[in-house]
Amino acid sequence: MARAARALGAAGIEAPRAEAELLAAYVLGVSRGRLALAGGLTPDQLDRYDDLVARRVAREPLQHLTGSAAFRHLELAVGPGVFVPRPETELLAGWGIDRARGAGRPLVVDLCSGSGAIALSVAQEAPDARVVAVERSPDALRWLRRNAADRIAAGDRPVAVVAADVTAPDLLAELAGRVDVLLCNPPYVPRAVAVPPEVAAHDPDEAVFGGADGLAVIRPVVARAAELLRPGGVLGVEHDDTHGGAVPALLAADGRYEVVEEHRDLAGRPRFATALRRAR
Known part of the structure; x- marks a missing residue:
């Protein structure tokens, strides 16, 4: 996530650490608040995570990557x-x-x-x-x-x-x-x-x-x-x-x-x- 946050920040994302965590939580199928309790990424999950981070670096909306948007x-x-x-x-x-x-x-x-x-x-x-x-x-x-x-x-x-x-x-x-x-x-x-x-x-x-x-x-x-x-x-x-x-x-x-x-x-x-x- 630290590596992803650096890449996102360099791409101009306003909240790179938060988005790196949200994408990791999405790949792991847990809430962002439970990331600390989650196990590590499997090789397949890591590949998926890296792909999502690359798409976000290219400025594809975070909500398109996860398929959902929070509202109230x-x-x-x-x-x-x-x-x-x-x-x-x-x-x-x-x-x-x-x-x-x-x-x-x-x-x-x-x-x-x-x-x-x-x-x-x-x-x-x-x-x-x-x-x-x-x-x-x-x-x-x-x-x-x-x-x-x-x-x-x-x-x-x-x-x-x-x-x-x-x-x-x-x-x-x-x-x-x-x-x-x-x-x-x-x-x-x-x-x-x-x-x-x-x-x-x-x-x-x-x-x-x-x-x-x-x-x-x-x-x-x-x-x-x-x-x-x-x-x-x-x-x-x-x-x-x-x-x-x-x-x-x-x-x-x-x-x-x-x-x-x-x-x-x-x-x-x-x-x-x-x-x-x-x-x-």
Whole structure:
């Protein structure tokens, strides 16, 4: 692991020792916390470990190598074709879960669901909620449906998966005026921004970039959310850290929202905006 950590660090991996341990734990089939109690690697396991380290040095995402991504209390299946959920999105999910828990039997919609990280977390942690997950990409939908099926098998409440484009003006027309909590982690990186190799080569382009200014998806989502939310319903939308002023301004300019607030991540960067749907 020390040798692997040195190689990973030289490749620019931010937490090389932690990733070396995670890959070793994956090969050994144990948790990272039990590595000290595990036996040594067999020759076959060592070959497999060296191969995984080499792939990580080439900046293949760690989550693609292990086949899963941790998100709140979940382990989600991920791989080529779906955006790997990030830890900062747990903050938006937690905000939505808190609102769902205080709303009786709420209707919660997750737009741009991807792997299902937000939707499945809400279904697990706010079990009285009816959750609808919306995704457009056929590749991402396969991962979303797989994760949704895994959570049903684990005993969580089922999530309704809808294949749709969140920018469509008639999105979820049957739910207009009925949604209690609407959450969205859309593609929001401005097109000219350079992204890490793991993102550039492995995350789906359509799940990362949001047009020239990063707001191409957020604009129609803000407008459609106002139609879907009931009076008093709430919206939470993640955005780029350069959008700390732009997204709240979009919400305020729409005219159908009030109590517009900006939220920062643990590093103090603008991360998501929330608003309350005005009474009609």
